[in-house]
Amino acid sequence: MNQLIHKIYEFWHTNNTKIILSVLLLAFLSYSLFLAANLKRNIIPDEPAHLIFSRHYATTWGIPEDTVETYSQGWYIQHNPFLYHWINGRTINLFQTVYPSISEWEILVLLRILSVVYSLGTLIFCFLISKEIIEGKWWQLLPVFLLSNTLMFVFLSGGVNYDNLANLLSMAGLLYFIRVLNGKNYVLNSLLWMIGISLGTLVKYTILPLAIIMFTIWIIFIFQNRNNLSLTNVRSKNVIIFGILLSITFTANFLIYGINIIKFGSILPVCNRILTSEQCELSPYFQRHQEMGLDKKLTISESIGLGHPNPVKYFFDSWIDSMLYRIYGILGHMSYFPSHIIIFYKFLFFWIILLGFRYIEKPSFIISSLLLIILFYTLVLFFKNYDSELMYGFKQIALQGRYLFPVIGLLYVLVGDVISRVKSKELKYVTLALILLLFFIGGPIKFIFRNDTLFINWLV
Numbered sequence: 001m002n003q004l005i006h007k008i009y010e011f012w013h014t015n016n017t018k019i020i021l022s023v024l025l026l027a028f029l030s031y032s033l034f035l036a037a038n039l040k041r042n043i044i045p046d047e048p049a050h051l052i053f054s055r056h057y058a059t060t061w062g063i064p065e066d067t068v069e070t071y072s073q074g075w076y077i078q079h080n081p082f083l084y085h086w087i088n089g090r091t092i093n094l095f096q097t098v099y100p101s102i103s104e105w106e107i108l109v110l111l112r113i114l115s116v117v118y119s120l121g122t123l124i125f126c127f128l129i130s131k132e133i134i135e136g137k138w139w140q141l142l143p144v145f146l147l148s149n150t151l152m153f154v155f156l157s158g159g160v161n162y163d164n165l166a167n168l169l170s171m172a173g174l175l176y177f178i179r180v181l182n183g184k185n186y187v188l189n190s191l192l193w194m195i196g197i198s199l200g201t202l203v204k205y206t207i208l209p210l211a212i213i214m215f216t217i218w219i220i221f222i223f224q225n226r227n228n229l230s231l232t233n234v235r236s237k238n239v240i241i242f243g244i245l246l247s248i249t250f251t252a253n254f255l256i257y258g259i260n261i262i263k264f265g266s267i268l269p270v271c272n273r274i275l276t277s278e279q280c281e282l283s284p285y286f287q288r289h290q291e292m293g294l295d296k297k298l299t300i301s302e303s304i305g306l307g308h309p310n311p312v313k314y315f316f317d318s319w320i321d322s323m324l325y326r327i328y329g330i331l332g333h334m335s336y337f338p339s340h341i342i343i344f345y346k347f348l349f350f351w352i353i354l355l356g357f358r359y360i361e362k363p364s365f366i367i368s369s370l371l372l373i374i375l376f377y378t379l380v381l382f383f384k385n386y387d388s389e390l391m392y393g394f395k396q397i398a399l400q401g402r403y404l405f406p407v408i409g410l411l412y413v414l415v416g417d418v419i420s421r422v423k424s425k426e427l428k429y430v431t432l433a434l435i436l437l438l439f440f441i442g443g444p445i446k447f448i449f450r451n452d453t454l455f456i457n458w459l460v
Contacts, residue, residue, distance in 0.1 A: 017137045021144065025123060028148040028157075031444040032119060035158025036112035038455040044159025045332035045402070049073035050085070051108060051160055057082075057089030058096075071275055074283040079260050079269050083202040084162035088114070111160045118164040119157035123148055125171035126409040132178045133366070133413050139420040143412035145436070149443035150408065152401055155330050162203050163402055169200035170210055170406035174373075177214055181221060181366045186229050190218070191242040198249040200406075202256070205268055210406055213376040217369045224365075292397065298390045308394050311386055319382055319399075321346070326401030327408070328442050336451065341442050348435060352415050355431070359421040367417070370410050377407045 012019070042048055052073060056064050063086075066077050088111055095102055095110055126147050130140040147153060157164055173196030179189040197214060200207035222229065233239060257267050264273050271280040280286055304310050309317060324345050329337040360367065381403050388398050419435070422428040 017141060020141055021127060024141065024144050024148055025120060028123060028154065029116065029120065031148075031154050031448065032116045032157040033113065034448065035155065036116055037109055039112075039158055040454055040456055041108070042333050043454060044156065044161060045400070047108075047160045047333075049075060050088075050162060051111070053077070053085040054088030054092060054111060054160070055107070057085045058092040059089075066275070068279075068282070071271075071279050072282040072284075074285040076271065076275060078274055079256065079264075081202050081204055081256060083199065084165050084204075087165070088160075108160065112158055115160060115164040116157055118168045119153070122164075122168045122171045122409065125168070125175050126412070129171070129175050129178055129409065130413045130416060132175070132182055133370070134417045134420055136420050139416050142416040142419070142432075142435075143409060146412040146415065146439055147409055149439040150327060151336075151442060151444055151447055152327050152330055153405060153408070154444040155332070155447075156402055156405075159332075163405060166200050166204040166207055167405045169196050169203060170207060171409050173197035173200060173210075173214070174407075174410060177218070178366065178370075180218065181369060185233070187231060187234050187239055188236075188242065191239065191246055193218075195242060195246050195249055198246065198253055201253055202249065205257070206403060207406060208257070208267065209377055209380040210373070213373050217372065221365070221369075288397070289391075292392055292395060294391060294393050298393070300390070303390055303394070308389070311383075314386060314389070315382060319385065322396060322399050323401050323404065326399060327404065328401075330447070331400060331402075334454070336447065338442065341438070344438050345442070348438060349415075351431070352418055355422060356414075356418045359418065359423070367414070370414060374407050374410055374414075378404065 052069055053075070056067070056070055056077070063082055064077060070077055091111065091114060092107055095107070099106075123144055127140065127144045130143045134140045134143075173193045176189045176192035176196060180186055180193060193214065197207060197211045201211055260267055260269055263269075271283060271286070298306070298308075300310065308314075321342070324342050325331075325337045325339075328342060328345050329335070331337075363371065385399055389396070391397075415435075419428060419431055422431065
């Protein structure tokens, strides 16, 4: 008996963090798989449109032509990123081959489960990033807990939406980018981060700002370390293989964005440049603008004159709160905003900023780089949202917290890093206890048990 207890203790001592990580991942899988199998249709943001596009891609191994069914969703296939729907098309082909009588509902659930796999990978990459940044093996688990209990992340993971794949590829690219900054295998990790991000831009064009800021920091890093960079493995087999793959992804990106810039003068063409006016008018986004948009987009001075906030006031008084509601609540084809708890998330992040100023007196290049990535990506999204407000008269159209998910894992890693640096044990563990309690209370368990009307009643 004593030997058994001793073996159990040794196993726990050797694998304790792996066990806790497995528990966190299994808990996330239980939440997200339950949503994938039981959530009713037309709740996950844009899920009906993604399903239509996926089934359309399943009709060909190439890029299909637009039809009324596709452009009436407000999107169009031509001259747009394709990777997410192309993979879904191949997944549908595979299961139709194995199970020819597969129903549309079963296809939907299978594609939802694929999204769960993407998000599970995102959590794993988040953990690997935390290992690169945070000292102390227990603190490295905190970002995984925070992300796996971010309500909109879990909710989105159980649905068919291209954000899940975009988040995975962004997190993967960021991991290898951080390894470059940490001085690990410069050539191979440089190729890997570029492949991850360039695949991400083939999923969704909103990953482009992330690619731009990472490339800028990478150039600065090369300039500062030009005499210390090792190129000894540049001819290795892995480098050659990944170099070829990177060339393919770069070419695919050029055929979309490069051609668009040359032909249309923009990253993505407006609808009437590739479709007729009658076809564009079928778009729900066109109809939304007709119903809710202003006749003429306001200038900033005009909006201020009408009593709307200037960009700085809008950022601090409105935008931050709106994003918190949409990250720690839910916004899709239904909304769930837990107003009683959002203020605590706001206080939490303000407190973490204060701790950061107190305990990180001179940030390293890598910490400064991560802060710059988060800030740049956040500001790009903010100005995009403010531009939309000028067009719609400040009605909060198209404000989505999920658009910050490509970098939210980095934010959580920095939160974990800051708390781990606090020297006062009492202050450190009180902060930890409060953040664990807040994210657990605001996480998916409460939502699932209190919103049973959103789920299919299998007994009916």
